[in-house]
Amino acid sequence: MTRSEENYLKTIFHLGSGDDVSINTNAIAEQMETKPSSVTDMAKKLAEKGLVNYKKYQGISLTDAGVKTALSIVRKHRLWETFLVEKLDFAWDEVHEVAEQLEHIKSEKLIDKLDQLLQFPKYDPHGDPIPGKNGEFQEHNKDLLSELPVGAHGICVGVKDSSSAFLQYLDKHEISIGKPIQILGKEAFDGSLHLKIGEREHMVSHQIACNIYLK
Amino acid sequence: MTRSEENYLKTIFHLGSGDDVSINTNAIAEQMETKPSSVTDMAKKLAEKGLVNYKKYQGISLTDAGVKTALSIVRKHRLWETFLVEKLDFAWDEVHEVAEQLEHIKSEKLIDKLDQLLQFPKYDPHGDPIPGKNGEFQEHNKDLLSELPVGAHGICVGVKDSSSAFLQYLDKHEISIGKPIQILGKEAFDGSLHLKIGEREHMVSHQIACNIYLK
DNA sequence: AACTATTTTTAGATTTGCCTAAATTTTATT
DNA sequence: AATAAAATTTAGGCAAATCTAAAAATAGTT
Numbered sequence: 001m002t003r004s005e006e007n008y009l010k011t012i013f014h015l016g017s018g019d020d021v022s023i024n025t026n027a028i029a030e031q032m033e034t035k036p037s038s039v040t041d042m043a044k045k046l047a048e049k050g051l052v053n054y055k056k057y058q059g060i061s062l063t064d065a066g067v068k069t070a071l072s073i074v075r076k077h078r079l080w081e082t083f084l085v086e087k088l089d090f091a092w093d094e095v096h097e098v099a100e101q102l103e104h105i106k107s108e109k110l111i112d113k114l115d116q117l118l119q120f121p122k123y124d125p126h127g128d129p130i131p132g133k134n135g136e137f138q139e140h141n142k143d144l145l146s147e148l149p150v151g152a153h154g155i156c157v158g159v160k161d162s163s164s165a166f167l168q169y170l171d172k173h174e175i176s177i178g179k180p181i182q183i184l185g186k187e188a189f190d191g192s193l194h195l196k197i198g199e200r201e202h203m204v205s206h207q208i209a210c211n212i213y214l215k
Numbered sequence: 216m217t218r219s220e221e222n223y224l225k226t227i228f229h230l231g232s233g234d235d236v237s238i239n240t241n242a243i244a245e246q247m248e249t250k251p252s253s254v255t256d257m258a259k260k261l262a263e264k265g266l267v268n269y270k271k272y273q274g275i276s277l278t279d280a281g282v283k284t285a286l287s288i289v290r291k292h293r294l295w296e297t298f299l300v301e302k303l304d305f306a307w308d309e310v311h312e313v314a315e316q317l318e319h320i321k322s323e324k325l326i327d328k329l330d331q332l333l334q335f336p337k338y339d340p341h342g343d344p345i346p347g348k349n350g351e352f353q354e355h356n357k358d359l360l361s362e363l364p365v366g367a368h369g370i371c372v373g374v375k376d377s378s379s380a381f382l383q384y385l386d387k388h389e390i391s392i393g394k395p396i397q398i399l400g401k402e403a404f405d406g407s408l409h410l411k412i413g414e415r416e417h418m419v420s421h422q423i424a425c426n427i428y429l430k
Numbered sequence: 431a432a433c434t435a436t437t438t439t440t441a442g443a444t445t446t447g448c449c450t451a452a453a454t455t456t457t458a459t460t
Numbered sequence: 461a462a463t464a465a466a467a468t469t470t471a472g473g474c475a476a477a478t479c480t481a482a483a484a485a486t487a488g489t490t
Binding site: 251255 | 466467468469470
Binding site for chain 1: 299302303304305309312313316317320321322324325328329331332
């Protein structure tokens with residue numbers, strides 16, 4: 001399994017094909033910042049290996065074997081992210097790029113020992129679930145802040161957008177995983193929210209609210 | 216800097232060209248389990264980049280820039296080995312292969328934080344010195360067990376051969392870094408040694424003695 | 431249903447890193 | 461010094477992963 005093959009599987013998985021959903025060639029190309037023709041080439045190769053279902057012009061979906069492989073890569077990625085934050089004091093907006101490299105290291109023992117060192121974490125620094133050795137994981141049953149009514153309150157359990165820019169915005173406004181958040185009011189005009197975050201009050205735009213998960 | 220380029224630089228460094236020594240094409244090829252013609256190709260590329268001195272038929276040596284790069288890879292390799300042993304309970308004969316992968320991860324912050332987590336170790340699990348951020352390192356002034364006279368004693372500070380087979384032999388005979396060793400006698404016929412290792416007495420062959428460093 | 435626009439695939443080229451086989455240069459030996 | 465042996469380089473080719481440009485298929489729109 002080459003690094004490139006692993007990246008394709010991971011991308012297809014993230015684009016929603018844990019569920020037999022067929023993914024567009026174009027969508028994969030865009031996500032991976034590559035060209036559609038490259039995706040077609042790889043689709044054929046992965047189909048050969050039994051990791052994806054592929055028929056010309058019909059889109060691409062993961063097979064069971066493909067899902068299993070994708071989950072093992074996601075597991076590695078998220079364990080490494082957790083390691084970087086918990087053990088090496090990285091900020092949560094700094095871990096993605098490095099984890100993209102570390103996720104391709106091939107050593108089952110390494111990843112199991114890492115899991116142990118971290119005391120078998122269930123969620124990564126962005127609140128995303130970490131698959132176990134056998135691919136099992138529990139998603140939080142969470143809600144987007146933007147979809148909750150005025151008066152609702154809960155704990156921030158994750159973010160949808162993990163971009164550095166967004167995470168830094170959250171840091172600046174002291175929004176982090178574990179913080180209690182309450183919706184004090186909503187602006188009808190633009191959907192912006194008046195929040196109580198911990199002990200403070202803040203306004204956040206609709207766009208921000210669309211990327212914060214509450215439980 | 217590609218992974219392959221990094222591996223060439225590291226190999227040339229290990230074959231003794233920290234010191235302007237010219238290294239044979241063949242020697243590099245053998246060490247890397249590749250063909251001499253591939254080495255020639257890479258020599259040209261690395262020369263282009265100013266990392267090696269290369270003239271047709273004259274062998275290859277590292278430039279200052281090449282040494283600097285090689286040292287940074289060696290630093291990463293040895294820090295990762297130390298991490299695997301100290302933090303993940305790997306045995307010293309299990310770390311090399313994984314470190315060969317980890318040494319190519321690109322993140323200065325990662326390696327500096329790792330160094331810090333490990334409390335700035337000076338030597339790796341095999342007793343080899345770990346270069347600092349600026350490439351400086353102190354080699355133990357050590358002696359090969361095979362070159363010491365009867366009666367000599369010291370502390371085991373390293374091994375010359377880091378192969379799994381050799382390290383497992385040492386484990387079996389309870390020889391490890393930090394153990395006091397004394398030469399009780401030497402067999403003139405085959406050079407085998409009668410040793411006191413910690414509280415025990417052992418015979419070891421000349422071949423074994425050629426791969427243990429004492430201080 | 432016909433046509434247009436979009437998506438997807440094919441064909442052919444490129445780069446990296448490697449290979450084999452043959453040619454060349456250096457080194458060792460007579 | 462001539463020749464044989466060994467080391468090294470060149471030339472040409474291959475596989476992986478990508479690209480561009482053109483062709484083909486599908487989807488959307490009058």
